[in-house]
Amino acid sequence: MTKEEYLAVASEKYDELQALNKIDNFYDYEKEFEKLLKELGRTLFEKNINISDLSADRLKKTLTKFGYVEINKQHPFSNGANGFQISPLLQELLVYFGQLECYEKCPEILEKTIGIQVGHSQVHRVADTYGKELEKTIVTTRTLPPLKCEEVLYAEVDGSMIFTRDDDWKEVKVGRIFKSSDCIDPNGNQSWIRHLQYLAYLDNNKYFTNKMDSVIESFGSIKQRLVFISDGATWIRNWIEDAFPDAISILDYFHAIEHLHQFTDCCFKEKEAEKKWVEKQKELLLNSNVKQVIKNIEKLAPKNEAAKKLISYYQANSSRMDYKKYNQIGCGIIGSGAIESAHRTVVQKRMKQSGQRWSSTGAQNMLNLRVTYMNEKWDNVIQLVKTNFKHTNLKQTG
DSSP states (O other), X not given: OOHHHHHHHHHHTHHHHHHGGGOOOHHHHHHXXXXXXXXXXXXXXXXXXXXXXXXXXXXXXXXXXXXXXXXXXXXXXXXOBTTBSBOHHHHHHHHHHHHHSOGGGHHHHHHHHHOOOOOHHHHHHHHHHHHXXXXXXXXXXXXXXXXOXXXXXXEEXXXXXXXXXXXXXXXXXXXXXXXXXXXXXXXXXXXXXXXXXXXEESSOHHHHHHXXXXXXXXXXXXXXXXXXXXXXXXXXXXXXXXXXXXXXXXXXXXXXXHHHHHHHTTTOSSHHHHHHHHHHHHHHHHTTOHHHHHHHHHHHSTTOHHHHHHHHHHHHTGGGOOHHHHTTSTTOOOSXXXXXXXXXXXXXXXXXXXXXXXXXXXXXXXXXXXXXXXXXXXXXXXXXXXXXXXXXXXXXXX
């Protein structure tokens, strides 16, 4: 497009632009101004990308942020990207909104924000395609910088359930890894984590732990500078003992207290007496005196089934309940509130909405997108958008 052609296109909109000055409402002015610019942008886009005027049979429609534009079939941009007749920039937006909100709401959001009409099934297909491709880049890629000599690496693991089409409720394993130096709170309680890495998989325990192993081992041999915090799940405890025998493994203090409360609910008639007794046990636990707590439970409710269950739980995890020591390590974290938060923000916010049912493949693809977003690695999606990976994959398998 020549400069003269550009000026000719712009001059066609000049009178409309000036007419906007008659609008005395700021909202309406801005709305009409945006509409005018979008029309102008679409016209300039088509004229700039097409060398000359072409007949309709030599043009191909592609959906962009400017709406549908017609591109010369000989131009490489005419084929869209990765199997979709949608511009790469718009594809990124579809993926972004698709991982933030349920697919059914995305068309409304897209029309309201950028004035483009796209069906929810199209958003689904695009987001699902990129979620699947991301699996290749996020499996073992570490997003955190190397560990400094004075730092401690924390790893938290837990599971939460989502509803699937094939197995009804199925567990998503979520891992959260962060460094002690990234625990920030000006009030003295280390509760806000500045940088971290998530992993999330809807698969068997072994598959998930293999991925966790790869990320953790990338930090080198850090032995007791590696700290795990988890609940009493047997599979988690066994994995830590087998894969990282020199690491420190902590039973989440708040899980230990939650079990204690469940026991005392059926042992006390007076709430004040219950509160006083529980506070004493909490103090003992924080001072690493789990043996005395077990004795106190036996004394309070001998031959009680709930007492036996709690004692068995504490005995099985007693080697992971040295809370006095753990408070002196790293930033003194003894509870897995971070992983509980991870389930809400990574998984449940997007994947546990009313009426949602996932295929196993679709769920994992969405988890890949959510993890990429939460790890602040959205550039990985942008790089995929800019790369015709479907064409590359076909060439490699051909």
